[in-house]
Amino acid sequence: MIGGPPKKEGLIVGLSDGSIFKVFIDNAFPILLIKQSTPIKCVDLNSNREKVAVVDDFKNMFIYDSITKKLLHQETNAETVSWNLEMDDMLAYTGEGQLYIKTGDLPPSSQRMTGQVVGFKGSKIFTLFDGSMTAIDVPQSGTFYQFLQKDFNMAYKIACLGVTEQDWRSLGIEALKAYDFDMSKKAFARIRDLKFLDLCERSEAAHRRKDLEKISLEAEIMCYLGKFKEASLLLCKNNLPKKAIEIYTLLRKVRFNI
Numbered sequence: 001m002i003g004g005p006p007k008k009e010g011l012i013v014g015l016s017d018g019s020i021f022k023v024f025i026d027n028a029f030p031i032l033l034i035k036q037s038t039p040i041k042c043v044d045l046n047s048n049r050e051k052v053a054v055v056d057d058f059k060n061m062f063i064y065d066s067i068t069k070k071l072l073h074q075e076t077n078a079e080t081v082s083w084n085l086e087m088d089d090m091l092a093y094t095g096e097g098q099l100y101i102k103t104g105d106l107p108p109s110s111q112r113m114t115g116q117v118v119g120f121k122g123s124k125i126f127t128l129f130d131g132s133m134t135a136i137d138v139p140q141s142g143t144f145y146q147f148l149q150k151d152f153n154m155a156y157k158i159a160c161l162g163v164t165e166q167d168w169r170s171l172g173i174e175a176l177k178a179y180d181f182d183m184s185k186k187a188f189a190r191i192r193d194l195k196f197l198d199l200c201e202r203s204e205a206a207h208r209r210k211d212l213e214k215i216s217l218e219a220e221i222m223c224y225l226g227k228f229k230e231a232s233l234l235l236c237k238n239n240l241p242k243k244a245i246e247i248y249t250l251l252r253k254v255r256f257n258i
Contacts, residue, residue, distance in 0.1 A: 002045050012052070014040025020052060034064050046083040046091070053081045053091055061093055075100075075108070080116040082125075087157060090143075092120045099125065103143050104154065111138075123162035141167055148174055152183045165191045172196055173221055177214075179207060195224055216243050 002022070004010045010024040016039040021030040038056040045052055045066065052064045061078035064071055078100075081093040090103045099113035113136075115129030127134050140161050147155040152175050159171060172187035176196075181204040188196040199220060206212040215238045222231035235244040 002049075012043055012045045014043035014054065016040070018056075020054065033066055034069060036062065042080045044081055044083050044091075046088050047085055048088045050088070051083070053083060053093070055079065055081050055093070059095060063091075073102075075102075080118065082117050082120040084161075085119075085121045086161060090120075090158075092117045092125055092138075094127070099127075099138075101138065101143065103147075103158070106143065106146050109142050137162070139163075145170075152178070152180055156183060156186065159187070159190075169193065169196070172200075176200060176203065176221065177218065179203075179212075181207070199224060213240075213243075215240060219243070 001009070001011050004024065008024060008026045010022055012033070013021045013023055013030070015021070018036040018038055018040060019032060020034040020036075020040060020043055021032055022045075023030045034052055034054065036054070036056070038058060038060070040054060041057050042055040043052065050066055051072065052066045054062045054064065055078045056062070059077055059079060061075040061081055062071060063073040075093070077095040077098075078093045079095045081091060084090040084092070087103075090101065092099060092101050093108075094100070094113065094115070094117045097112060097114065098110045099117065100108040100110045102108040113127065115127035115134065117125055118128045118133070119126035123137055123140050125136050125138050127136065140158050141163050144155055144158045144163050144167055147158060148171060152171065155171055159168060168187050168191045172184045172191075172193070173196075175181075175184035175187060176199070181200055185197060185200045188200060203212055203217055215234065219231040219235045219240075222228070222234065232244045235241065
């Protein structure tokens with residue numbers, strides 16, 4: 001089922017001749033999406049209707065672009081597949097006692113699981129085993145950290161599905177180091193970290209004045225994390241002892257070692 005307006009609902013259908021159709025109850029003519037040579041066992045359309053995931057009778061999974069019909073990706077040993085309803089580029093599939101989660105172009109992560117995936121929403125996966133439906137929470141931290149170093153927007157989307165407070169803080173810090181102040185403030189706001197939000201505001205103002213030094217910013221972040229000794233060593237190593245005194249004074253630290 002792919003839903004739709006009242007009395008115009010639709011579904012996506014995979015046939016034994018390899019055809020995949022979109023069917024709407026107010027339209028007598030089904031729409032051909034994909035045609036392949038092997039029988040279809042399972043099929044799902046992602047939430048923005050741009051990608052189709054197909055599992056055939058030989059346990060091969062194919063991901064197609066629904067508009068260009070281009071094959072985007074292929075996996076083996078799959079039995080069922082389901083797109084995440086809250087994230088267009090994330091899907092889950094099961095096969096040989098394993099649950100796999102694939103996001104974008106990253107290789108899939110896996111874990112042991114009994115049953116077959118039939119639904120995926122946020123960080124919750126719905127599985128069917130012996131006629132019983134079970135909902136399990138799947139941590140997203142592994143996928144989150146894979147994106148953290150290269151794509152803050154994608155990392156933020158994954159974090160919204162469910163990660164720890166420390167994961168949110170890591171996103172805020174990495175974005176701040178990269179001078180992505182909007183993203184860093186969004187991340188710290190999620191966990192209501194007022195100290196880091198203040199640091200973001202001051203750093204953004206200094207950056208606009210072209211008065212923000214990367215080493216000083218990293219040292220100040222270390223201080224906010226309680227790593228005072230490491231911060232002072234970093235500043236002194238880069239010939240910035242006066243900056244060390246300024247930071248410690250700002251944080252009202254009386255005792256420090258430079």
